[in-house]
Amino acid sequence: MDTLQRLTAILDRHMPADGIAASPIPGITLYRASSPTMPMPVVYAPTLCVIAQGRKQVMLGATAYVYDPAKYLVASVDMAVTGAVVEATPAQPYLSLSLDLDMAQLGDLALHYPVHEEEADGPATGLALGDADPDVLDAVLRLMGLMDTPRDIDALAPLITREILYRLLTGTGACNSMVRQMAQANSRLNQIAKAIVWLRANYNGACRIDDIADIAGMSRSTFHAHFKAVTSMTPLEFRSRLRLQEARRLMVSEAMDAAGAGFRVGYESPSQFSRDYVRMFGLPPAKDAVQLRKSGELRAS
Incomplete structure (x- = not known):
């Protein structure tokens, strides 16, 4: 064998x-x-x-x-x-x-x-x-x-x-x-990793690109180019994905309603949350959460 x-x-x-x-x-x-x-x-x-x-x-x-x-x-x-x-x-x-x-x-x-x-x-x-x-x-x-x-x-x-x-x-x-x-502690990859760690810890708050670039130790333009190369997203797109995935988890695993989940992850506008959610997951938040609870897909992915 x-x-x-x-x-x-x-x-x-x-x-x-x-x-x-x-x-x-x-x-x-x-x-x-x-x-x-x-x-x-x-x-x-x-x-x-x-x-x-x-x-x-x-x-x-x-x-x-x-x-x-x-x-x-x-x-x-x-x-x-x-x-x-x-x-x-x-x-x-x-x-x-x-x-x-x-x-x-x-x-x-x-x-x-x-x-x-x-x-x-x-x-x-x-x-x-x-x-x-x-x-x-x-x-x-x-x-x-x-x-x-x-x-x-x-x-x-x-x-x-x-x-x-x-x-x-x-x-x-x-x-x-x-x-x-x-x-390598001083590699570009590790510099971007520091910024990503910060974003994951602070995804539901304010996000200034200059501040995140400072955390990575890069200029704004250099940081933006390297961040997108590593993640295929801009920092704000990355933050939005983190917010939406956490909102999805809250609705499925903790039975939170869509408005509460959107507010918890940093959205001030329920309509903006719903639009972004549909753009990423293809369904309105509440409908998507119901389907996922029935299928168990989120827990088995």
């Missing part, structure tokens, strides 16, 4: 029902779907996404990132994207996992095992695909195998997770290059 078959067997065993579940291994989330899913807006934290079986498409703006067991995906910063499982059947369900990327560990590894990386002239992107590296897959398999021996998780999971980060940091290819940029 090869690496992917063994990984599929482990995920199938520990994720018997469709949905999303935290694993007993810190930083690991498991996913399963027995059929293709509707495109759903989500926010990716810095993460490594590995598929054992099936195929997924992630849209960043107008760019599609399609990956399967032959490729993995890395998100370098908190990314507002739209994701959908595009290949899955009851006999061969979509099975995948995500590993949160510990930026402190990445920085520490970069200091101990420096790999010279000239920052590209053009702005970095926030997502990258990499060919499935046998060394990375082998480490992922060993990490997931710890679910069968939970007594070993505390001792061994941190060591294997560090090995995965090391492989991502020192490998070759665009994906690995992006990971090295993530590990």
